[in-house]
Amino acid sequence: MSHPTTGSFGDFVTRAQRAGRLVVQPRMGVSDPGAMRSGLLATRDAAATTVGTITLDSYTRMGDNVNAHAALAAGVELNGFPIVAHDVAITRAVLDGVVGADFPVQIRHGSPLPETIVGALIKAGLHATEGGPVSYCLPYSRVPLVDSIPNWARSCDLLAEVRETGVEPHVESFGGCMMGQLCPPGLLVALSVLECMFFRQHGIRSVSLSYAQQTNPDQDTEAVQALRQLAAHWLPDLDWHIVIYTYMGVYPRTPNGATLLLEEAARLAVRTGAARLIVKTVAEGYRIPTFAENIDALETAAAAAERCTTIAGEVADTGIHAEATALIEAVLDLSPDLGTALAIAFRRGYLDVPYCLHPDNASRARSYLDSAGRLQWSSIGSMPIRDVVGHTGSGQLTAAGLLASLSYVERTFDNASLEQEYRAAPAGEVPATPPPRSDELTKEQSR
């Protein structure tokens, strides 16, 4: 098996970071090979420092390659690239002359059982992917953790073998995203670190730790700084970098609101020293984005990063580092084998993802947004963070309160966008409905 010109993903990102450039990356996947190739080329040629993405379709994610094959045969368009169903020669043709040391391509899939997918991406000459035994199992599947964990272990082992061909394989933890929204940062940070430690235990030497932009920029800054410190502490022997995900919850529907939120994510990445950013587009709120929208988003994010020169100093310590440390240490105490430790931790509720319905999640932890838009615990269940979190008990969210919390970012950024329009409008041309005042929003969101 040859890997002719494909440089390592981690190397590329590190080189860009040293040169002071934020790497930006889309989510992008279509089933047609020609179109997929065009998308990669457009990403490569964007006015930004980019890496490419092939996002897989939901049949492939679920391991349903029979239906993926059938869809291809029938000419039905899928919502991603079916890397297992496509012949390896097709995938190689998609990548030929596109992927290289200056343009690595990562496979993004969402599978709790990725062994077959990892096998297919290696055959195609690739070596970078993402996910994790917890982060791709709990939120989006009902596969038991005891099945997902060994499958992820085998997948990492398989990927680690690629090193023999002279290229360093890379795995990114999706642990900084859990449920997309309403997961307090301490748990996100802990899961990102723990999954990367799991990858290391299975031979991976180049990793990235994720953190998804949440609801409050100061809280996000503190969280990413904690993530950096903990990565340096727990993964000193690995090549690692931090990747920020532009907001993963309910997205603003106004183009301007969507852009403001993306730019905020780019600034978060720059001021916290993150190396890479996954973007969202203006279409995110209502449909799958086009290639052109993705390229716009890449260039918008790169420009925002370029304009931002602020590197955050010390931010107020609200306990995110301590909370994540308590969680990580509690898990490590359970077993020297990270996979075993993670399974026990969920069984005992030492890790407990709020609002996650997976049968292996204890579902006793609950969270809410406070009046400053910060994520807080209303119940910690059995997680060993009582000393850090202190008293909780702000009551459970009502259905209306939950819906308001889930749409908090959407409303904040759409309203900011409308307010800009309102201010920019000449006298006599004000929009019919003035935007709500910010204090009204605060009231609503804290209900």
Add this chain to the structure above:
Amino acid sequence: MVCIRATEASTLLGMDHAAAVAADRAVSAGDLSVVVTSVSSDSHTWNLVVLQLVLEELGHRVHNLGACVPDELMVSECARLRPDLIVISSVNGHGRHDGLRLIGKVRGHPELALTPVVIGGKLGIAGPGSDRSRAQLRSAGFDAVFEDGSGLTAFQSFVGQLTASVVR
């Protein structure tokens, strides 16, 4: 698939926020046993979490089956629990297709032939479906269809009528 999830998170339930506020105020003594569930192809769960809260606030007991529920598991759990109401929520755009298949299996089980079953969410990939699509789901065996944009009020009023009619 990640992009689909993110995109469709934008409309959690096919219900507007204003309608949900009303849910907060509508307190009634319910006490129905309700199964809330997704369909096999759908990995979204925020819609299920919100529906559970809505029903609990109306005083009902909810058994939430979660994401990606295989047809057989759904039928066997419902046969075991024998709920007063089954609520199927799907937002990945395959709900109509999955629902038509599923309802046949539910109605085919002797314990579930007469159990009230409703479906709602984003049921098609191209926005709210036609009257024909709703009629198709109704004639296949659903007691009610609540589509994107219809709001929570219609669902709450259906549950209210059911509460009144169940002799306990």
